[in-house]
Structure formats: C-alpha cells, structure tokens
Amino acid sequence: CVLYDGYIRQLGSLIDPKNKRIWRYKRNVFRRECSWGDINEDDILPGFTLDIEMIENALSQTPTPTETFELEIKFS
Template sequence: EAVVHEISRQLRNWNVYTHQNGIITTSQGGFDFDISGRQTIRAPDIAFISKNIYRSLDRQQQWTFKGQPYFASVDLGWLVDPKNKQIYIYRRRVSGVVYRTSHGWNNVNGGSILPGFTLEVQKIDDTISQESSESSSENDEIISSHARRW
C-alpha cells in the first residue's frame, strides 16, 4: 500500500506541476472494459485519465467509470513489482496490439503519454525501506512491552 501511495504521490505532483489537470484514481474505482464482447471490470492500483478523455465522458461514466473511452484510450501501462525489482511496460501499437517489455528496476519515463513524468524507483525503495524500519520498530516496541523486569 505504501508503494501505491508513493507512485500516486509522484504522479499527482507531476499532474499539478505540469498543469495536466488530469484525474488520478486508485483501486477504489474500476474500469468497465468490453473484452471480446464480455464485460470485464479492472481496478488498477493507480490510473491517470487525461483531462481531454475525462471531459469526453458523460456524467454516469464520470461517476461509475463505465464506458468504452477508457479501453480505447489505454496506450501505456506499467506493472511495478518492487519485491522482484522489476517494471514491465505495456504499450499499444498503432494496430491495436498490446505488447510488453521488461524494464528492470530503473526510472521509467512517461514519454509522449505522460510528458515530463519520470517514475523514480529510488523513491519507491526509500518508501519500502522506511516502511520496513517502522515495522521493525513497532515489533521492537511490542516485544519490549512484554518483557519483565528481573
């Protein structure tokens, strides 16, 4: 959860700093995709919707995250796996075919989809490190609270 928060923070800061004025959602919102004629709900941990796409949605789509505009407009996806230190990049070709590339554990540039945005993996590592040390401190406190004085 802390990793999702950190990625969301980086994306939110970029959104504000560059005046993108897009919408950032977390897994609390789902997207209704029509895949092979079947309804499929997806809830990515984090999503960025450009203001142009968001403005094209009707009121129901804005509130329910339902509608084809999302599926047609997904051109870039990242799967960030901090445990295995791996990032996978998903892109849509002009033909509509989605392909995946392995990026290692390196900063990721948003390219033309997220101009000027770079996901900084060191900040994710720092978040994990901080969460780890806080968890360790909490355990120390719990253990010491059960210790008896001799």
C-alpha cells in the same frame, strides 16, 4: 499505474520491487520487461518520470501504525 485516454488504455506499468522487475504495457504493444530504474513516459506524458529510488526508500522503511508515506510523482 494505468492511464486512460477516454476508454482506451494508453499506458500501464507493473512494478515488482521485491524482484526488481518492471513490466510496461502500451496500447497495441505486448507486455515488455524493462530494466530496473526510473520510468520515463515522455511519448504519452511529456515530462513524466517515476523515481524508482523513492519507491525503494518507501518500501525499506518500517512504518509504525501512525506513520504514512507519500510518493512524489514529478511532471517537469
């Protein structure tokens, strides 16, 4: 997930569900590894939370060629 404000990157997240690792990138801050859990970015996106359990559930499925999965991202 990379969000842009004009041409300046404000926020980025790299999610590795296989190894349960999350790296967060913010402008003027080096990469930082975070604990496995929901991603909350209220300082840049008020009300934004990415539910890690939904990612895990989607990845644990064995889809057939006709199945699709939707990932719900909530803004409160």
